[in-house]
Amino acid sequence: MSGEILSQNEIDALLSALSTGEMDAEELKKEEAERKVKVYDFKRALRFSKDQIRSLTRIHDNFARLLTTFYSAQLRTYIHINVASVDQLPYEEFVRSIPKMTVLNVFQVQPLEGNVLMEINPHIAFAMMDRLMGGHGFGGGKADGLTEIETKIMSNLFEKSLENYKEAWSTIVDIETEMANFEVNPQFIQMVSPNETVIVISLNTQIGGTSGMINLCIPYVVLEPIIPKLSAHYWMQSDRKDPKPSEQKLLQQSIHLAQVPVIAELGSAEVTIQDFMQMQIGDVIQLDSSVESPLVLKVGQRAKFTAQPGILNRKIAVQVIDHLARGEEDGE
Structure with missing residues (x-):
């Protein structure tokens, strides 16, 4: 049957048709079974459940708040960052969705394997650099025209912000962040195969009068060892977790x-x-x-x-x- 709601008259007519033999219940069941077949695209394999996506959203909501505080102190201007979306898609599709020339930071999250990619829209990146140099936060400029000095200023600023990423994940896993690469052309960065599933967290970012996106791309291979910890069941268990013997002894002493x-x-x-x-x-x-x-x-x-x-x-x-x-x- 279709998903629409039937009126009482339509329900009565349907029951009447079944009782008189005008409609065959077995045929209706067969049609319903046929409609349950769904098209599955193996290029867009969904490896994360809705529950795990919600956990990732919660972690990066915290990261957005930490970034807001960090950049507000560094740039001394109005900053607002919040999570716009959390999606899972093939790596190739993510690369096609970002500008051909943009600001890319690749960093490691030890002890997890693989790298995480942070893509900053050039308007946002140049606005940050303009504020650091004493300007009003003008977001003009092209990523492919960066000088060595500009590259150094930007990479240092983004590298310092990675401490906030470490803190955002502290409730799930202890990680050590380290900048691995700074690039402007996404074609030069091939972290995983094109069809590999990645999580993309998009952050709405506003710096003064300039707005844009900061995107975090996390490959499945990075999150695979800690996927069980991203479930609501783990969060509830961690809340009820008994203290360790050493913690119990310290508590008794106190x-x-x-x-x-x-x-x-x-x-x-x-x-x-x-x-x-x-x-x-x-x-x-x-x-x-x-x-x-x-x-x-x-x-x-x-x-x-x-x-x-x-x-x-x-x-x-x-x-x-x-x-x-x-x-x-x-x-x-």
């Missing part, structure tokens, strides 16, 4: 050294506001406990022990007599 207030309560009394306002030095307040009754010893705000008063080394002290039962604790 708890043992923690200081808590201990209060010996002689008793209590209730007075009216009027009596309280008229209270003078020398007035006596009658407590609700007798002299023979043991004191209540509180740890924090919870009654835990009974005690008797005394003196130790010429200082007022209390001696613990007994431990209060749980019901008596809760009643305090």
Whole structure:
């Protein structure tokens, strides 16, 4: 059946046709089975689930925020970066989608195998360089006309930003980033085979009045060892993960050294506001406990022990007599 919603009259007519034999239920099932056949393009093999794509989006949302802070401090101007899309496609298709001459940074993410490619639109790259040189952030210029000095300035700026990529991935895996290559022609960079699946994260970037895209291309071979960690199940497990024995020992030591207030309560009394306002030095307040009754010893705000008063080394002290039962604790 088609995916459209039927009215009640159409449903009644369909049931009537089935009951009178005008329509054959077996033929309908056969047609439905035939419609379930879908065309599959092996050149666009989908190796990542929606769950894993969402995890990658979350990681790079964090990366976009870190980049915004980093570039705002470096360039001293308005910067805004956010994730526009996260897609999986063949490497060849990604190369065709970027300009013929652009700014390309290839960097390693040890201990993961392979390289990651960061493509910065020339308008964005030149706006950054113009700000570094004291300009207003003009985004004009062509990538194929870069001088050695301009190449050095750009590569240094982008290399420093890779520390933010390391931090963005820290919740999943510890990586060490290192710049491997700086290029302007994508045809000179062949990281993987043309049909290899890659993840492309597109970042909307605005620097002052200049806007453009920063694209991150991550080959499947890079993410393959950590794919299980990109599932929601792993995230929930990591949240409930028990501490290691060394962490437990450190936690116990910290708890043992923690200081808590201990209060010996002689008793209590209730007075009216009027009596309280008229209270003078020398007035006596009658407590609700007798002299023979043991004191209540509180740890924090919870009654835990009974005690008797005394003196130790010429200082007022209390001696613990007994431990209060749980019901008596809760009643305090």
